[in-house]
Amino acid sequence: xxxxxxxxxxxxxxxxxxxxxxxxxxxxxxxxxxxxxxxxxxxxxxxxxxxxxxxxxxxxxxxxxxxxxxxxxxxxxxxxxxxxxxxxxxxxxxxxxxxxxxxxxxxxxxxxxxxxxxxxxxxxxxxxxxxxxxxxxxxxxxxxxxxxxxxxxxxxxxxxxxxxxxxxxxxxxxxxxxxxxxxxxxxxxxxxxxxxxxxxxxxxxxxxxxxxxxxxxxxxxxxxxxxxxxxxxxxxxxxxxxxxxxxxxxxxxxxxxxxxxxxxxxxxxxxxxxxxxxxxxxxxxxxxxxxxxxxxxxxxxxxxxxxxxxxxxxxxxxxxxxxxxxxxxxxxxxxxxxxxxxxxxxxxxxxxxxxxxxxxxxxxxxxxxxxxxxxxxxxxxxxxxxxxxxxxxxxxxxxxxxxxxxxxxxxxxxxxxxxxxxxxxxxxxxxxxxxxxxxxxxxxxxxxxxxxxxxxxxxxxxxxxxxxxxxxxxxxxxxx
Amino acid sequence: xxxxxxxxxxxxxxxxxxxxxxxxxxxxxxxxxxxxxxxxxxxxxxxxxxxxxxxxxxxxxxxxxxxxxxxxxxxxxxxxxxxxxxxxxxxxxxxxxxxxxxxxxxxxxxxxxxxxxxxxxxxxxxxxxxxxxxxxxxxxxxxxxxxxxxxxxxxxxxxxxxxxxxxxxxxxxxxxxxxxxxxxxxxxxxxxxxxxxxxxxxxxxxxxxxxxxxxxxxxxxxxxxxxxxxxxxxxxxxxxxxxxxxxxxxxxxxxxxxxxxxxxxxxxxxxxxxxxxxxxxxxxxxxxxxxx
Numbered sequence: 025x026x027x028x029x030x031x032x033x034x035x036x037x038x039x040x041x042x043x044x045x046x047x048x049x050x051x052x053x054x055x056x057x058x059x060x061x062x063x064x065x066x067x068x069x070x071x072x073x074x075x076x077x078x079x080x081x082x083x084x085x086x087x088x089x090x091x092x093x094x095x096x097x098x099x100x101x102x103x104x105x106x107x108x109x110x111x112x113x114x115x116x117x118x119x120x121x122x123x124x125x126x127x128x129x130x131x132x133x134x135x136x137x138x139x140x141x142x143x144x145x146x147x148x149x150x151x152x153x154x155x156x157x158x159x160x161x162x163x164x165x166x167x168x169x170x171x172x173x174x175x176x177x178x179x180x181x182x183x184x185x186x187x188x189x190x191x192x193x194x195x196x197x198x199x200x201x202x203x204x205x206x207x208x209x210x211x212x213x214x215x216x217x218x219x220x221x222x223x224x225x226x227x228x229x230x231x232x233x234x235x236x237x238x239x240x241x242x243x244x245x246x247x248x249x250x251x252x253x254x255x256x257x258x259x260x261x262x263x264x265x266x267x268x269x270x271x272x273x274x275x276x277x278x279x280x281x282x283x284x285x286x287x288x289x290x291x292x293x294x295x296x297x298x299x300x301x302x303x304x305x306x307x308x309x310x311x312x313x314x315x316x317x318x319x320x321x322x323x324x325x326x327x328x329x330x331x332x333x334x335x336x337x338x339x340x341x342x343x344x345x346x347x348x349x350x351x352x353x354x355x356x357x358x359x360x361x362x363x364x365x366x367x368x369x370x371x372x373x374x375x376x377x378x379x380x381x382x383x384x385x386x387x388x389x390x391x392x393x394x395x396x397x398x399x400x401x402x403x404x405x406x407x408x409x410x411x412x413x414x415x416x417x418x419x420x421x422x423x424x425x426x427x428x429x430x431x432x433x434x435x436x437x438x439x440x441x442x443x444x445x446x447x448x449x450x451x452x453x454x455x456x457x458x459x460x461x462x463x464x465x466x467x468x469x470x471x472x473x474x475x476x477x478x479x480x481x482x483x484x485x486x487x488x489x490x491x492x493x494x495x496x497x498x499x500x501x502x503x504x
Numbered sequence: 505x506x507x508x509x510x511x512x513x514x515x516x517x518x519x520x521x522x523x524x525x526x527x528x529x530x531x532x533x534x535x536x537x538x539x540x541x542x543x544x545x546x547x548x549x550x551x552x553x554x555x556x557x558x559x560x561x562x563x564x565x566x567x568x569x570x571x572x573x574x575x576x577x578x579x580x581x582x583x584x585x586x587x588x589x590x591x592x593x594x595x596x597x598x599x600x601x602x603x604x605x606x607x608x609x610x611x612x613x614x615x616x617x618x619x620x621x622x623x624x625x626x627x628x629x630x631x632x633x634x635x636x637x638x639x640x641x642x643x644x645x646x647x648x649x650x651x652x653x654x655x656x657x658x659x660x661x662x663x664x665x666x667x668x669x670x671x672x673x674x675x676x677x678x679x680x681x682x683x684x685x686x687x688x689x690x691x692x693x694x695x696x697x698x699x700x701x702x703x704x705x706x707x708x709x710x711x712x713x714x715x716x717x718x719x720x721x722x723x724x725x726x727x728x729x730x731x732x733x734x735x736x737x738x739x740x741x742x743x744x745x746x747x748x749x750x751x752x753x754x755x756x757x758x759x760x761x762x763x764x765x766x767x768x769x770x771x772x773x774x775x776x777x778x779x780x781x782x783x784x785x786x787x788x789x790x791x792x793x794x795x796x
Binding site: 173200204288290291349351352353354355359362363367368494495498502503 | 757759
């Protein structure tokens with residue numbers, strides 16, 4: 025017999041033996057085999073069934089707190105929770121996973137990378153926050169300070185390129201770049217305001233709108249920068265010597281020519297925030313509040329007569345005649361406050377945070393610093409964070425954002441960078457000596473953040489109308 | 505056409521350069537031109553339109569005025585830099601001051617200073633309480649020429665931009681002119697002097713004719729560089745008028761108006777390419793011949 029034939033014979037003989045073995049050994053072993061196989065199949069079936077149930081049922085004992093516009097709270101308890109932590113967070117299971125499981129997943133992920141922007145003060149503070157987070161949670165935190173524009177462009181490019189796993193977990197952004205990223209699909213499409221427990225401390229509107237742009241909870245504010253009127257406290261007394269409201273501004277500027285200025289709105293946020301606040305006063309907040317934007321409507325509003333029987337541009341051109349170096353606008357927030365520091369002007373709209381930073385840096389005499397918010401009020405941005413669509417560590421990102429919104433961290437924000445906390449009640453934890461610093465507004469109700477946020481007035485900027493106005497400002501004011 | 509082995513070797517050696525030029529120069533240029541017509545190369549929504557060009561060329565368009573302002577201020581900065589640089593180079597050639605060897609390094613500081621740093625430096629000197637502003641305005645007020653301080657930075661006349669640009673370009677002009685002036689045969693100067701020529705005649709009859717192509721070439725280089733820079737006009741310029749590249753910067757980063765940014769870019773490229781063509785076509789060859 026040839027070798028290959030012999031191998032075939034042995035193979036066939038083995039199979040024959042296996043098939044015929046029950047007959048050779050007797051019925052008893054066949055019964056035993058059937059029983060064993062049946063038990064095995066039963067156990068496997070139970071296991072599969074349990075697994076399917078585990079994936080499809082929500083976790084037991086989980087609470088969902090839903091807050092409506094009228095601030096009534098609805099608590100929905102879900103039952104049948106799972107004790108199995110999913111391996112990956114998705115847009116579906118993120119709503120059903122318990123917070124403890126999320127933290128567990130975050131720890132497994134082990135790292136969070138946060139991209140932000142701002143001055144050197146913000147950079148140092150955010151870096152410090154990262155170190156604190158790492159120390160407390162054991163999750164490595166990396167802060168990258170750069171430009172919001174570059175970060176958002178990167179995410180949009182990654183979305184277009186189909187890059188499913190990126191390297192950024194959390195992005196600090198204001199309304200316009202968030203809107204760009206959101207519309208490009210570069211934002212993780214989950215309602216952070218629903219998922220993150222500490223988000224409930226943020227004012228409701230700010231949780232779902234940023235500069236009146238609907239964020240649907242995909243962008244969560246962590247702080248609020250605000251613009252007030254910075255005035256020379258040593259030369260002017262509040263309220264007698266300053267325009268306490270926008271109504272008084274033009275008269276005041278006429279009586280004090282060359283003593284007021286504001287920065288080019290295209291070069292600094294204090295400029296365009298001041299102007300949109302002025303516009304909201306000039307035409308009424310209701311004209312802008314959460315209204316749809318169209319160029320036609322914007323033109324209709326801004327070219328219509330408001331106060332003093334002037335349109336908005338005529339008002340600004342009238343104001344300009346009595347401003348510091350009429351026709352010359354400081355090119356940025358810093359340039360504006362430097363004029364104030366040099367004593368060239370005595371009243372400017374300025375960010376509270378920049379004022380604080382200039383005093384802390386020794387460039388601005390604190391005895392000169394007086395801050396107030398003119399009536400009816402000044403709108404302001406609640407800036408915050410979002411999670412990119414391709415964030416590699418989404419659980420860690422959620423845990424990090426929740427930590428940023430903790431009272432303890434929120435109370436650091438006014439101390440370190442001169443911004444307001446997004447979580448209102450955290451203001452109560454801010455030390456008295458910080459609240460008494462001269463860069464915080466002195467007038468009621470702005471001297472008490474909790475009272476201000478609860479009872480108002482709390483106005484927001486309308487980003488679309490603001491950007492339209494900024495573009496038109498060049499033609500209608502700067503060129504004239 | 506038959507490609508020889510030598511041709512193939514040349515192509516292979518030059519291929520990395522061609523790829524580099526295509527990726528870094530050609531594709532971005534094509535992207536800018538197509539973008540000005542609303543066509544996106546990279547997956548964004550495209551919509552063929554001439555709206556950008558209508559808006560750019562419209563009468564009273566801020567973009568067209570910005571282009572004129574850019575060329576105007578750049579031309580003035582170029583003239584000042586060339587004049588000052590050329591005269592200073594001549595002074596160094598004729599007088600050969602012994603102290604020059606020691607101070608020449610200090611004079612090259614602007615060449616190594618990042619433009620943005622130089623711009624902020626000038627801002628602190630020119631803003632109303634800056635040293636230069638105090639001196640100039642003090643002098644002018646004392647002479648009765650003005651009654652209140654002139655804004656020297658962020659002003660509508662581009663004065664701040666001129667200070668910043670001339671500070672850098674002057675050094676470039678001196679560096680470029682010094683070489684050709686040194687190469688002029690000193691015996692020509694001696695001969696002219698022996699024939700009774702004064703310094704002014706030597707400059708006008710010898711130096712300028714023998715270095716005229718250097719002057720033209722340097723003018724083109726400085727004009728192009730001044731037009732292209734964004735740091736100085738962004739920091740030292742005013743709200744209006746603005747350099748066109750500042751408008752592009754604001755269109756991209758503030759209003760996200762890419763159509764106008766691309767359209768302005770096309771006009772910039774046309775202006776720069778025209779000047780570049782003039783430089784290479786009419787002067788380069790003559791500069792080389794002259795220096796030989």
